[in-house]
Amino acid sequence: MKRTIIGYRRDEDNHHVAVLDCGHGRHLRHDPPTANRPWADDPTERAKRLGTEVDCLKCDRSELPDDAEPYKSTRWFTEDTVPRALLSVHSTKKGTWGRIEVAEGALRYVAGPPAEADVVLTPGVIGIGPPQHPHRVEPVGSVRFRVVFLRCPPPAAP
Numbered sequence: 001m002k003r004t005i006i007g008y009r010r011d012e013d014n015h016h017v018a019v020l021d022c023g024h025g026r027h028l029r030h031d032p033p034t035a036n037r038p039w040a041d042d043p044t045e046r047a048k049r050l051g052t053e054v055d056c057l058k059c060d061r062s063e064l065p066d067d068a069e070p071y072k073s074t075r076w077f078t079e080d081t082v083p084r085a086l087l088s089v090h091s092t093k094k095g096t097w098g099r100i101e102v103a104e105g106a107l108r109y110v111a112g113p114p115a116e117a118d119v120v121l122t123p124g125v126i127g128i129g130p131p132q133h134p135h136r137v138e139p140v141g142s143v144r145f146r147v148v149f150l151r152c153p154p155p156a157a158p
Helices: 043-048
Strands: 002-010 016-020 025-027 051-055 068-075 097-111 115-123 127-129 136-153
Touching: 051 127, 115 136
Parallel strands: none
Antiparallel strands: 002 016, 002 051, 016 025, 068 136, 097 115, 097 127, 097 136
């Protein structure tokens, strides 16, 4: 999934890591011959790449960022009270993750592209929706579920 570079940080080995608008980090090393990115070592050139898009493999795998924090949740829905908007293809806004929690029954979660998913969520099996990723849900019989919205804190100033 394409994500925008919004900042940079250093990892524990002092390598530059691009901070992406989804909350993940992406190493963009200059490490010839495996990676030829001389701009990664130059602060002026790194700054020029703010706002550009790169692939985020963690979003492709629907991995929630480690520092994502809940900030809001829906009420509990049932098969009779689920909003029509959730049954249709929709997405969360930029920077917002969705965690679908099923308390009772089963809920089908269908997402994609680019990252495809078709999974039945049950109690203990949580669905993760990356920011701006199209998806929909479908009750499988009787169900009770909610959506918790999460976001990551903004990157620290360099």
